[in-house]
Amino acid sequence: MPVVVAVPAFLAGALVSLATSWVLVSRLERVGERLGLSEALLGIVAALAADAPEVTAAVTAIAGHQQRLGAGVIIGSNVFNLAALLGLGAVVAGRIRLHRKVVVLGGTVAMCVAIVCLVVVTGVVPPPAGLVIVLVTVGLYAVVLGTGDGDFLARLRLPGPWIGWLRSAVAEEEAELEEAIRPARARRQDVAVAALALLVVVVASVTMERAASALGTRFAVPEIVVGGLVLAAVTSLPNAVAAVYLAARGRGAATLSIALNSNTLNVVFGLLLPAAVIGLGRPTGQATLIAAWYLGLTAVLLAFAWRDRGVFRKTGILVIAAYAVFAGSVLMTAHTPDRWRIAIAAGAVAAVVFGVWLVSGRRQGSGGSQARPAGPLPAAEPADQLRRSSAGMPGNGRSPASGHSQISDRSRSRLESKSLVSRWPVRKLWFLGLAISIAIAAIDAVLGHRVILIGLLIAGPCLVLLTGRWVPTGLTGLWVIGLAVVLGFPDGIWGTGTHLVFLAAVAAVALVSTLAAAVIEIRTPPIGPL
Secondary structure (H helix, E strand, O other): OOHHHHHHHHHHHHHHHHHHHHHHHHHHHHHHHHOOOOHHHHHHHHHHHHOHHHHHHHHHHHHOOOHHHHHHHHHHHHHHHHHHHHHHHHHHHOEEEOOHHHHHHHHHHHHHHHHHHHHHHOOOOOHHHHHHHHHHHHHHHHHHHHOOOOHHHHHOOOOHHHHHHHHHHHHHHHHHHHHHOOOOOOOHHHHHHHHHHHHHHHHHHHHHHHHHHHHHHHOOOOHHHHHHHHHHHHHOHHHHHHHHHHHHOOOHHHHHHHHHHHHHHHHHHHHHHHHHHHOOOOOOHHHHHHHHHHHHHHHHHHHHHHHHOEEEHHHHHHHHHHHHHHHHHHHHHHHOOOOHHHHHHHHHHHHHHHHHHHHHOOOOOOEOOOEOOOOOOOOOOHHHHHHHHHHHOOOOOOOHHHHHHHHHHHHHHHHHEEOOOOOOEHHHHHHHHHHHHHHHHHHHHHHHHHOOOHHHHHHHHHHHHHHOOHHHHHHHHHHHHHHHHHHOOOOOOOOOHHHHHHHHHHHHHHHHHHHHHHHHHHHOOOOOEO
16 A cells, blocks of 8 residues: 555544544444443443444454554553553543442453453463453453342352442442443434444444554554554544543543453454454564553552552553553564563563552542542442432542642642742743753754754753652653654654664653652652742
8 A cells, every 4th residue: 555545544544433433332322221231331332332443453453464463453552541541531630539349340350351361462371262261251240230239149149248249339330330321212223323333433443454554564663563552542542532531520430441341342352352263373572562561550550549549640640651661662672672671671660660659659548538438338228329429529529629629729839839949949940841851852853863962851850850849750751751752753763773772761861850859759848839
């Protein structure tokens, strides 16, 4: 496919596929409402419909014997979902509040699917066996969600406390999903519209995958990069937008449900099912790397969500930073396969940072007026009580206006507080660091390949380090890393060994600056505003 055809085909396929997937989601929700499905099962139906672009792209790639591309789309999409849906959602909302029972119920299924994905990709378990394990797990999960009244569970002769716990967990999840998913009852034309939308999504996704594959071949971009980063991010945008919107409205359980259900269905229909029929090919180190990141990031997010009864903004920033490390690892190993030690070291550093934060971090959801526990309500009529409490409040016990104003006031006071430099508030130093990095990037882009100034971008996080605050320092670090990636194009070194060395240097300085700022913030007493 010529470049002049592939570029517009990719853009058109992406736009049509993403736009039509919204139509497909809404119509399938209406059909599910007419069939009498519970709110939790409606959430699974909506996630399956929203996953149509990435599933279709992955199946098309695997059917065309491009196993790396297909596996990269699905598993890379799952890693992107965790960063965009839960990480970015927490950054936007300030906090995604969750019930621990909801985290345990959905997290158990999510961890099982992630583990099976890793062992299948590495060749330890054949795809058919992995598919059977996941189908049994997901089937039991769907049955529990669909029969939350306990009749089916009672027939299985489960212990009484188990049945009560499952009923309470399902009730807590459905209470929020009822607010987030309120479709009208389907009419006859909705079924026809859903069928037509599904056909359009399939055709558009196939076109997008073929165009992306042709462009990758033309510009010598490895399949794992095309699938695991480009197609994975593009096809996951509808879920990301929906999850951020729900998180901003305080619908924590709905946000978690979209992220975990989307990842589960991606693995089932986009990876294991076609792999069981067609085959997945020989195990590759790049696919193993992405699957390991998927499992690790899932485990970390669930651990934080259980500990804090939700996901806080700082945790969300860490997750987004981890995704940046993941993307850098994929790019590095794709272009220079002999640098596995650096990729493993980057993953180890990310694991250590998360581990230290998880063990030593304050249990912010353990009490107090600022973070009231989102635990189970009294046993009597839990679903009704949850629905009444969520009808007028965003799931955190406060009105939307008061919660937003308190978050805004706290953020404003932190920005106006003193930095380590006399007479310089945090806000002023932060803006100066961003401005300097932008100026360096602009000069570098103008000079082109004649002078490479990527290394000078470290001035941004080093300057913001003087604020003594790790959040602005970390955000500045992510910003300069993104600039360093983009500047590879005007400098004419994108994807080369030289570019990767610059990226590694900028990322290392950004990480060290952020850790140093965190240590300073922990050991320095709060300083009031100027």
